[in-house]
Amino acid sequence: MTQSDFERVYKAVRLIPPGKVASYGQVARWLGWPRGARTVGWALRALRDSDVIDVPWYRVINAQGRISLVGDEGPRIQQKLLEAEGVVFDDTGRIDLKIYGWSGPVVPWWEEI
């Protein structure tokens, strides 16, 4: 894990369009880490402690369409930001990935950046 790996995670997250969401595992696969979901989560957590603010971390959720944050502020802020982009949460606080899930970049962007 190097700094450039973190940057790749951030770039992938920045590619998620407004109103869409992606899972940690999904992002990991784009980066070529089939089992690196937890690493993506780690990178995003580190993001909160850094000065980087232009990464839409809130568009990343777990594979079940749920917010994985633990605590008071985090989950509330994430849901609020997503709702502001038009993402709808159902009665159980879950997002319908069939509607809001992003299929990922169509082109192998990582080879062009």
Added chain:
DNA sequence: GCCCTGACTGCTA
């Protein structure tokens, strides 16, 4: 180098 922890995932009951 070992062990614990974590914003995860997929399978099974």
Added chain:
DNA sequence: TTAGCAGCCAGGG
């Protein structure tokens, strides 16, 4: 649909 369990990967003590 929810709960439990094992597998995974990386950082920090």
